[in-house]
Amino acid sequence: MLHIVQFSGGLGSAAVARKVIEEHGKDSVLLVYCDTGWQDEDTFRFMDDFCDCFNTRYEYIKHNDLASEILKQNCFPSVFIPWCNRVLKTEPHQRFLQTIRCPYKQYVGMDITEHNRAIKVKERGIETPLYDRRMPPREVRKSIEELGIRIPRTYKYFKHNNCIPCFKATEKEWFKVWKYYRIRFEHMRELEKEIGATVFKGKTLEELEKEFMDMDLQQRMAL
Numbered sequence: 001m002l003h004i005v006q007f008s009g010g011l012g013s014a015a016v017a018r019k020v021i022e023e024h025g026k027d028s029v030l031l032v033y034c035d036t037g038w039q040d041e042d043t044f045r046f047m048d049d050f051c052d053c054f055n056t057r058y059e060y061i062k063h064n065d066l067a068s069e070i071l072k073q074n075c076f077p078s079v080f081i082p083w084c085n086r087v088l089k090t091e092p093h094q095r096f097l098q099t100i101r102c103p104y105k106q107y108v109g110m111d112i113t114e115h116n117r118a119i120k121v122k123e124r125g126i127e128t129p130l131y132d133r134r135m136p137p138r139e140v141r142k143s144i145e146e147l148g149i150r151i152p153r154t155y156k157y158f159k160h161n162n163c164i165p166c167f168k169a170t171e172k173e174w175f176k177v178w179k180y181y182r183i184r185f186e187h188m189r190e191l192e193k194e195i196g197a198t199v200f201k202g203k204t205l206e207e208l209e210k211e212f213m214d215m216d217l218q219q220r221m222a223l
């Protein structure tokens with residue numbers, strides 16, 4: 001039996017990978033990473049550190065870059081229709097699974113705070129060991145920190161190691177993208193002009209940027 005872990009570069013997927021490797025041995029575990037091209041670059045350092053720790057490697061899949069896919073589809077994903085996840089992660093992962101010629105089980109790293117998502121993936125036969133063990137995020141983080149691996153830089157600013165920016169994120173999270181990942185924000189701001197659509201309803205990123213500048217000034221004056 002092969003044990004396939006959806007390895008996302010986040011703490012949850014690393015924690016579940018650790019559990020599955022410790023339970024079944026690294027030779028019967030396959031870590032699969034689908035790259036969207038828009039996670040923090042430190043994600044690769046983190047995944048390499050994790051693999052070095054267990055003397056293993058991960059399978060790398062890339063269908064397309066998030067920005068190129070937005071241009072191709074000529075629209076932005078949204079919190080209501082996050083098609084990016086389906087096109088860049090779920091479908092490439094499914095195509096990869098079709099090449100596997102032996103029995104396998106699948107695992108994802110959802111914790112106790114991700115009840116609704118965990119229930120949905122369980123219905124598809126995917127295992128959720130962290131959720132089943134009622135692991136909260138602080139325990140998930142601890143299970144990686146105790147391996148001596150530096151956690152991904154993204155967690156300094158965000159709860160998850162998603163794409164930066166993530167199209168399921170709120171304006172508050174986009175403020176952090178503007179503040180800490182300015183080039184990425186500007187890339188999406190220009191993409192809005194190119195495809196003639198906006199990420200947020202009724203407001204361009206250029207307009208949002210002006211609000212962010214004011215917010216940032218107020219925050220700095222309050223220090």
Ligand code: SF4
Nearest residue numbers: 084085162163166167
């Ligand atoms: S992390 Fe966010 S932006 Fe990236 S694929 Fe998933 S929903 Fe889309």
